[in-house]
Amino acid sequence: MSTLDANSWLADHGDYLFRVARRQLHSDELAEDAVQETLLAALTAQARYVGDASPRTWLTGILKHKIVDLIRRNVREVEIPRDEEGEEAVDSLFKQDGHWAEPLRPWGNPQAEAEMGQLRRVLDQCADRLKPVMAQVFSLREVAGMETEEICKELNITPTNCWVLLHRARLFMRQCLELNGFSKAGAA
């Protein structure tokens, strides 16, 4: 059984919650909002805390909903971006006949080759380079492990748009990682 002490939440779990939120929202400012909203909601909900999860797990559960709320509020209308991450950018990765424009290089073992901190930096940098909506949908799927059906429903986007966003995000992420030292040839 765990007990709750609201006074220690910020000190004990604030940084952790911030990091979790930052990795899904790709914005310090939004991540700060998520932490604040989580702790305020937790104050209201603490009577319902039954003590079978650790306070951190309980707070993280609330955070998950707040993150989705924030993304939803932030992207009132989820449109498929038309500019540099739209159709044209995908076009540039392929030839007219649908073949890859450039051969894909094999990746080394990024975990063995890079310090963990370095790996995180490259992953973060590449995710940050995506358009916000694309980065957030990508993170909800690949980092948070939410099902696409859930993501579509929460963000009110059609499954087709969701797949288009994820397909593009993956194409661009892969390319970015390759350009930033993931390929054997380019490994530092």
Next chain:
Amino acid sequence: MKWMPTCRDATELASRAMDERLPLSSRMALRFHLAICENCTRFNQQLQEMRRLFREETAADNDTTGLAPEARQRIATELQKKLGS
């Protein structure tokens, strides 16, 4: 979709296969394509590698960043307001 998808089509199928079970015809088309295409086979493997890295990296929590002091102060103030009310 044509019986033999292009690389571009195949990346779409491979991406979607990361999210849900593909219909049989699409699954076969993707499998045919991967059997003869080194680049798309690599793409498919790297999609799975990316997922693994992102999830492991997040679970490892070896990140040392945290709330900025101003943000922490702001949140503490909001919490106090609510606690006091």
